[in-house]
Amino acid sequence: MTHPAQPTASHFINGEYVEDTNGTPIPVIYAATGEQIATVYAATPEIVDRALSTAKEAQKAWAKMTGTERGRILRRAADIMRERNHELSVLETYDTGKPLQETLIADATSGADALEYFGGLAGSLTGEHIPMGEDWVYTVREALGLCVGIGAWNYPTQIACWKGAPALACGNSMVFKPSETTPLCALKVAEILHEAGAPAGIYNVIQGMGEVGGALVTDPRVDKVSLTGSVPTGKKVYAAAAEGMKHVTMELGGKSPLIIFDDADIDNAVGGAINGNFYSSGQVCSNGTRVFVQKGIKEKFLARLAERTGNAILGDPQDEATSFGPMVSENQMNIVLGYIEKGKEEGARLICGGKRADMDGYFIEPTVFADVTDDMTIAREEIFGPVMSVLDFDTEEEVIARANDTEFGLSAGVFTNDFSRAHRVIGQLEAGSCFINSYNDAPVEAPFGGVKASGVGRENSKEAIKHFSQVKSVYVRMGDVEAAF
């Protein structure tokens, strides 16, 4: 019998599901059991061309609609997503292995927020009037054209909407390629947008590995590329986009600091560290994986952290009682287990976890290392799994310097009850998305993105509009034209 996760077809192009079994088969594995639940096929060159040409064509009429008309469609799509939240959350759980307890509140709902927010903004995207004496300049905020979205595997619905919603609000069309590891959810986003009234071709989804992404990025018809992925992939995609002078948004990896001062509320700080390391089994780019704890409270913090981490419920992710799911894939599990071994070899003190869980699927126990030093591999490289490194510090000045000593700059957090210190420290941290007495909140109203190697551009908020549109300026002369001859 066909598994309920099996999609109607691999691609969604020009308003309909499209299959082409000539492409490389991509097995979809349910991470909680290791069983194959679906198959999709990578896009062939013909499929890539069809996706791009229909999106290019559809964009012209879409950009001519009023913002209010476009916004109405996006807001209708948001409503449909919310109505179908349960079904979409179950699918997200099959796609990623994340527990239903999370997906019910963090995925289709977050996608719907983006559709609603950018749908609401679409009607108010205007230019400026700039007086020049009797003359004037006016500006027009125009669409970029055809945008490509390429997603990572940790938030397949959210990423498809975070890119699609602002792109479409501004009058662009989009071809979206999900990660080959999680190909299912973006198809539902395309289906729902179509049902909500988006014209055929405005939002196409095609499957494939990096080479399909590469074909999209280098195609001369494409005006912008928005990638969520790792830093090495980001460098390749950015370079390829530069060849065609395309606009880019790069949402890349991180190794973010979470700084806990000795006056912080310990339980809130432990909660922040748990949210910033173990949500989605640690597969979150903005995670605060270097937890700097001021020496005086270190042992108290570790004791409370170990106690609360022990309450994680590993199990069937489709059971709402489960609070901690598997790694997305066997490959990712092995990468993370490799980092855990490195942590042990390099002398970090294992507080809890530290191994694969004794059950089916790709589960790793939530793992905490203490006495981690800045030079250890687990403190330097992005792990993308449930591995928290706790480092000690003495002074504010010292911890700021150490927190910034990384190529990454996605996020940073501070826990303290001294608000002057909180703002002073955050002001000096090299990171794009920061938190005070909290961690990993990502509402659509707030800009999201990194500095340094963690990225270029911002998603969400009004900032995203700037990255999916361009400004035309028009000088209007009222009098005669003076010329030298």
Ligand code: NDP
């Ligand atoms: P990858 O960088 O491996 O892949 C990201 C996407 O790019 C995938 O769809 C991939 O396809 C595609 N791709 C790979 N090579 C190319 C290429 N040469 N040209 C075009 N596209 C290409 O990341 P992961 O999927 O492994 O995701 C994890 C990473 O994403 C982490 O490093 C994490 O930090 C980052 N991330 C960043 C976020 C942010 O907002 N800053 C949010 C979430 C994750 P395929 O996988 O099918 O080969």
